Amino acid sequence: xxxxxxxxxxxxxxxxQSMTLQCAQDMNHNSMYWYRQDxxxxxxxxxxxxxxxxxxxxxxxxxxxxxxLNKREFSLRLESAAPxxxxxxxxxSSASRVSQHFGDGTRLSIL
Amino acid sequence: xxKVVQSPLSLVVHEGDTVTLxxxxxxxxxxxxxxxxxxxxxxxxxxxxxxxxxxxKSGRLSSILDKKELFSILNITATQTGDSAVYLCAVEATGNxxxxxxxxxxxxxx
Numbered sequence: 001x002x003x004x005x006x007x008x009x010x011x012x013x014x015x016x017q018s019m020t021l022q023c024a025q026d027m028n029h030n031s032m033y034w035y036r037q038d039x040x041x042x043x044x045x046x047x048x049x050x051x052x053x054x055x056x057x058x059x060x061x062x063x064x065x066x067x068x069l070n071k072r073e074f075s076l077r078l079e080s081a082a083p084x085x086x087x088x089x090x091x092x093s094s095a096s097r098v099s100q101h102f103g104d105g106t107r108l109s110i111l
Numbered sequence: 112x113x114k115v116v117q118s119p120l121s122l123v124v125h126e127g128d129t130v131t132l133x134x135x136x137x138x139x140x141x142x143x144x145x146x147x148x149x150x151x152x153x154x155x156x157x158x159x160x161x162x163x164x165x166x167x168k169s170g171r172l173s174s175i176l177d178k179k180e181l182f183s184i185l186n187i188t189a190t191q192t193g194d195s196a197v198y199l200c201a202v203e204a205t206g207n208x209x210x211x212x213x214x215x216x217x218x219x220x221x
Contacts, residue, residue: 031207033207058208059208100209102153
């Protein structure tokens with residue numbers, strides 16, 4: 001009964017380091033999403049993938065890249081981490097026209 | 112600029128009270144409005160609304176959408192301590208875009 005699984009749960013990076021956040025879903029959903037959640041800002045969409053092989057920018061894509069490796073997996077990469085990217089990152093997936101299912105989040109701190 | 116605004120930002124009530132949470136939006140190419148409950152970790156889905164005036168209900172929770180006035184409300188009756196959470200409103204636009212409000216933090220005191 002996994003749903004959406006995110007790894008790691010916590011990570012501390014130094015400025016300039018790179019890192020990939022992993023997300024996998026076992027619900028056979030076509031669409032997958034990456035959000036960041038900051039205090040007072042709500043959830044903001046970074047990138048999404050409507051189907052395997054496609055990715056599109058969301059509201060705040062700068063500083064991030066994504067890969068839709070297959071239908072199950074959608075990764076988020078920070079090439080050169082900055083303190084402004086300290087946040088909680090959520091991955092979500094959905095079938096067409098229904099609600100999103102969220103993972104438990106990755107808490108990322110960049111020093 | 113597309114935006115979703117929730118009010119109040121926070122609310123403290125006693126068990127048994129009824130609360131109303133508000134969500135207004137300005138989003139082009141509206142498709143649906145969704146409500147989520149977020150406790151410690153992942154937001155969990157409550158309602159999806161696509162049509163005006165049709166109330167969605169689940170136990171003590173209910174929600175309604177007004178597409179003319181661009182808002183939705185979430186009502187919780189007979190609140191319990193387990194209702195303490197952040198309630199998020201989101202609007203889906205065409206092209207798989209989702210816009211979230213900042214949430215309303217609800218605390219229910221025994």
